[in-house]
Amino acid sequence: MSYPMRVAPVDLESLTGRQEVVRVKMGPYGESGTSAMMRTFLNYPEFARSLGRIGTRVTLTSDLPPRLAALASARTAWLCGSEYLWAHVHAQHPGLGGTELSGMDRHVVEAIDELHHTHHLSDEKWYRIGRLGPNALMDLITTYGLFVSLAAAVNSMGVQPEDGLARWGDQAPVGTERDLSASPRELPKRVFEADYAHLSPRQIEQANRMGRRGKPSTSKLQKAMINYPDFLQALAPFGKRAIDDTSLPPRVWQLACMRTVWLCDSEYLWSQHRKACLKLGVTDEDLAGVAEGPDSPLLKDFDRVVVSTVDEMFFHNRISDDNWHRFDRFGAEGVTDLVLVYGLYVLQSCVARNFGTTLEEGSTGYLPELDRFREAVRNG
Incomplete structure (x- = not known):
């Protein structure tokens, strides 16, 4: 449409x-x-x-x-x-x-x-x-x-198609509902972490470009992605703006990330960013609200706006008028920075799930009290 x-x-x-x-x-x-x-x-x-x-x-x-x-x-x-x-x-x-x-x-x-x-x-x-x-x-x-x-x-x-382009007429996209009921829970390990003692010259070059994210102490996901240096190079400016140069405050950024990876069911990324959230003062009760969704009584103030805006992109592929303007407080690119966070973590969730990346040692995945919210997402 x-x-x-x-x-x-x-x-x-x-x-x-x-x-x-x-x-x-x-x-x-x-x-x-x-x-x-x-x-x-x-x-x-x-x-x-x-x-x-x-x-x-x-x-x-x-x-x-x-x-x-x-x-x-x-x-x-x-x-x-x-x-x-x-x-x-x-x-x-x-x-x-x-x-x-x-x-x-x-x-x-x-x-x-x-x-x-x-x-x-x-x-x-x-x-x-x-x-x-x-x-x-x-x-x-x-x-x-x-x-x-x-x-x-x-x-x-609301970008309008140029004159002369074929439109899809009376048809509307069909079969687009997010049917998560078939989403697998046990994911096979397909891509293993690279051995940093035996990187190729191309991998070493890319790891050096990545700074702290390219060091041997980096996460399992980064170590697995270094198997694909061309992918990482292509992703770099997208990720840099979405993560390092964003105009969004840390709490807003992390909650947008957490709602995205929750909807995409990436327990690995949820686990990784939960640690960052706790350091910011975002509690597990706050994160339960993120998992429950925009109608959760656990969400407060602008947290609810963040969660509802991510849901609009995930379920409807469009941000509502009200939520679009609510991000003006973060500057001219506040709302587009939110789009980048959402897009990046949809992509990274696909990577982590398809790689079968396992939790880091000592990390905590989904807490048991979140199970009912996970089932709610899977059941629509």
Whole structure:
């Protein structure tokens, strides 16, 4: 469906200094004639800049063949109800429609459905897609994570499709409900942590770029992801803005992260960020409210706004008018920084679940008192 315009595209002749710097870095995507989406994103230059490298990986250097990458993008856009993104993918790849899917086309589309509904690929999809190249699985997950983020932004900003693009007419996305009842609880260990004594030169280079996150003392998930240095390099600017340079206060940031990983059922990430939350003074009672959801009596003040806004993106792929403006208090890019936190941790949840990353030694996963809230999510 098409959403009402909330943010108008910028006039490329009247940019601020920072917008002009980012426009130049965008290369052809910042030139006159670029899409309404990119001109709208330039209202939020740090958001636009954070998408550059991950977007290049998905659209230009992916191990997925172009047709399969386009199918993955189009299916994600469809599941997220983004007519704008769906129309653009189809305009760039007109041969996508009109035929019954079979072979690897079908496997890729079904794999996106699995990521969307349970954030976990079946063994069949994991091994079939893995045969496409050393980074194919990570490129599939990256494509899904990027387009989830783009859909939340595009739908919330109300970016309008350009004239001449094929719309999906009277059809509306079907089968998009988040059926978490089939979400697996026991996850196989598929990707093991790299041995830091035997890293390849490319892995060493990437680990050095990552600073403290690239050291041998880093988390299990980071040690597993170093097996895919190209993935980490593509993710870096996206993650840096979402984590290190965010305009969101630490409590807001952590609660947005926790609600996202709870909805995606990543016990590993919940465990890791619970420790950070407790250091901030966020109690286990507060986190029980995050797990219960936006109607929980345990949530207070702005915590409820954070949880409800994440839920809007997860379940409806669009932030409501009220919640959109409530993030103005954090500056011009407060709401887009929230979109980045959400998108990053949907992506990282998919990675952690598909890797089968186990809890760190001495860490605590879901507390028993949260079980009833987990069942509520799984049962819709």
